[in-house]
Amino acid sequence: MIAGRDRKPSTSSGHSYLPRSFFDRPVLDVAPDLLGRVLVRTTPEGRMRLRITEVEAYAGEADPGSHAYRGRTERNASMFGPPGHAYVYFIYGMWYSLNLVCGPEGQASGVLIRAGEVLEGVEQARRRRPKARKDAELAKGPARLATALAVDRELNGADVCSHDDTAPLGVLEGRPQKHDAIRSGPRTGVGGEGAHHPWRFWLADDPTVSPYRPHKPRNRRPALDAGRTTP
16 A cells, blocks of 8 residues: 555646555566556647556566566666656567556566556547457557557656656556456466566456467577567
8 A cells, every 4th residue: 555645646637646656666566556547648639548457567687578687778778767657668660568667766677558448538549549349459458558549669768657737648546456356377478487477467357458378489589689578
């Protein structure tokens, strides 16, 4: 539980955003606690809100599945903090993925936002995702989510704890989920030593949650990490 004294006052819109102390915790505490919270994305076209329904935790240099496993690079620098910022990366030369940095500054860890329900800004999302057959598919998976919310590398390092209604990203308090509503299992697409960590968390029976897919080796040179799907 985040102490009330840590909370910032509500913004002019009346919404209460999560404080930085929420993210300044171990990644395996933050990840499931993000389920049911509301991600706010402010674009030139207007405000969007997304209820988070699926996440994955990545524990930095202690996690073989993480981009930060081998240490700090120019690409993953945002993962090293401070907590409460975005880490956005490009994957397969086609899609972006949105992660929220957590844990103590200097110890890279982050939560991949895998899926959610678009609550506000549905028309924006439909324009960006015209092939979605129904609204539950607009942000069903990390690439779809990033496309629907117009997430790109310009948001890398963005502060999600600014408590400013004009900020590009923020996370509202929302409604934390009861333990029995949360499921966990292996992370999607993660191979090697990290393949069996049950660090994917999702809301049971929610139609926006993406299907699990096991890791499939790709034909690439071992020295390259561009094909990694995880933070």
